[in-house]
Amino acid sequence: MPQRFDLVLRGGHVVDPANGTDGARDVGLRHGKIATVSERIDDEVTDDLIDVSGRIVMPGHIDTHAHLSGPFDQSGMRAYGHVMLAESGTTTALDLAGEPGALAEGMKRRGAGMNVATLLGLVPHTTIKEDDPSIGTMRDVVSDALLRGSIGVKLLGGYHPFTPESTAQVIAAANEQLAWVAFHVGTKDSGSDLNGLREVPEITGDGRLHVAHINSYCRGLVENNLAECDEAFEIIESKRSQFVTEAYLAQVNGTNGKCDEDGNLIYNVAQNCMRARGYPTTNAGMRQALLDGYGGALTERGGRIVIVTGEEAVRIWEEKSTDASLSFPVNPATSAFTLTTAKYDDGEFKIDAVSTDGGSLPRNVAIERTMALVKFGALSLSEAATKLAYTPSRMLGLLNKGHFSEGADGDVTVIDEQTGRAKMSLVNGEPIMINGRVVGSGGTWLVTAEGEKTAGSSGLPYEVMDLEQSKLYAGWR
Ligand SMILES: [Zn+2]
Structure with a gap:
């Protein structure tokens, strides 16, 4: 038969x-x-x-850097990301600074049928008690995060930087437990730029690390942006068997416009957005940047998050007492092109994957921009599938995908x-x-063996990942 x-x-x-x-x-x-x-x-x-x-x-696009929940997402805006990401063609996503309980709730309410794993975002006094956690604290935070259904943790160096020593402890504690650990670079000694990336090899030591969105450190803030790409490649190559990486292809970034009592922008990423166009890193500078239409504010429209500019953006930012999600066109296309297409002599891509850094941030362009590179002749179709699906599947150890x-x-x-x-x-x-x-709903929750119980009692379909199979931990034990 x-x-x-x-x-x-x-x-x-x-x-x-x-x-x-x-x-x-x-x-x-x-x-x-x-x-x-x-x-x-x-x-x-x-x-x-x-x-x-x-x-x-x-094979379905595996987005190794998306945003679908968050420890600082009180309004639940990030859950809109499920639909936004699925509309763009993604089938599996890693929520890169999430909160496992919020992710599960969001997936039930607004899920679009994707496979989703999440990392707990490390926010002092929100998800961790200390400003600069010790390895002892981090061991507990990591094991608790795994139990609650996260597959690891995310260091938010561009927003809540730790000392280099503490950052190293976070990586070590995650590595010990074979938990995923991603780093938006930047410590109290550096920033969310090439200087932050320069610190990463020493901080990582002989550990393993997902260095997030390499394009974010090649925006021309420290050197010429193409020189920054070259140096980023050297840094990544120096730890080629220890790092996994991705870069996204959208011009716009995502940031937060929060100001302190003196009217200064508190987050390094937002400060850098102002510096990139010569605006002061203050409340007044931000207001002008929004009025000028340089950047915009994120708001919900019809079940999706969109970017609005001008006076409307200022109003949203003020209504949230400046603690609002904003977006600026700070990613140079030449960096995106260079980072996405560069290969080693042996034919492997220097940057593993094309991510979106999107989801709830309206820039889910990984597939269409990668296909534009195919049209341009910079990638073959087979290379596009390698960067969108095959290598991401190896990165995460999802060996039955890609x-x-x-x-x-x-x-x-x-x-x-x-x-x-x-x-x-x-x-x-x-x-x-x-x-x-x-047309999908809900989703499949990807957890580690430690999170199986939580996932099982959530009512959501789930699958257990084995991070020992991931490129991140290849040859680790
Ligand atoms: Zn991100």
Whole structure:
């Protein structure tokens, strides 16, 4: 008897670098898994069929840097990120400074059917008791974070920097427990820029680290931005087997406009946004920058977060007593291009993945901008799939994702060849987005073995990750 399929994606341009596939194929799915990829599957052996001719069919985009919850997200705005990310074609996301309880709640309320893991954001006096946590404190914070369903922790050096010593303790405590640890660079000795990145090798020692959004340290604040890219590459290469990295392709960043009692911007990232265009790093400077339309404020419209500018932006920022999410176009396109396309001599990409740093931040352009690089001739289609799906799957140790081998998870992103935008995506063989409309809900919570109990009692479907399989911890023990 011929094998039967639940669904066949007919006639797309299938790109699966792990299996060397790059051409017209049919994809057969059964029980939520990839059952076969072949030249032609008979109509009679499938219960459902979708014609995807004229479309690119690749393993689902795995976003290694997104925002879907947060320890400082009182309004729950970040949960809107599920729909925003799924609309752009992402199927799996790592929530890079989250709060596991808030993530689970947000996924139930506004989930879009993606697979989602979260890292606990380390915010003094909110998620950790001390300003500069000791290794003893961090051991407890990490094990508690894992129990509560986070897969690790995120150091928010651009907002809540620790001393270099304390930062090193955080990394060591996470490494000991094989927990994920991501670092938005910057300590009390440096900042969220190339100087912050320069400290990272010494801070990491012989440990393992996810160095977040490399593009954020190549904005031309310390040196010329392309010289910064070159130095960033040298730094990453010096710890090539210890770091995993990503860069995003949006021009706009995300920051917070909070000012202290004296009217000075308190966060380094926001200060840098002002410096980049010669505005004072003060309340008055920020007001002018918003009025001039240089940056904008984030607000909810129709179930999505959008950026508004001018007087409306100032009003939102003031209503929140300056503690508002803002956005500035500070990422140079030349840095994005250089960081995304650079390879080592052995053919491996210097930066592992294309992320969004989006979700609830309206810049979920990883897929369409990567496809623009394909159109431009800077990446092949197979390289695009490598950066959007295959390498991210290895980064996270999600070995059943990122490829279309028989038995792999049925996570698929279907992209319009003309526009480069995702038209459909599937998770576990079920569509979660069709023609830009999200049809999925909830989601699968990705946790470590320590978080299984919490995930099990949440009522959400969950899967257990084994970070020992991740590129981050390859050869660690
Ligand atoms: Zn981020």
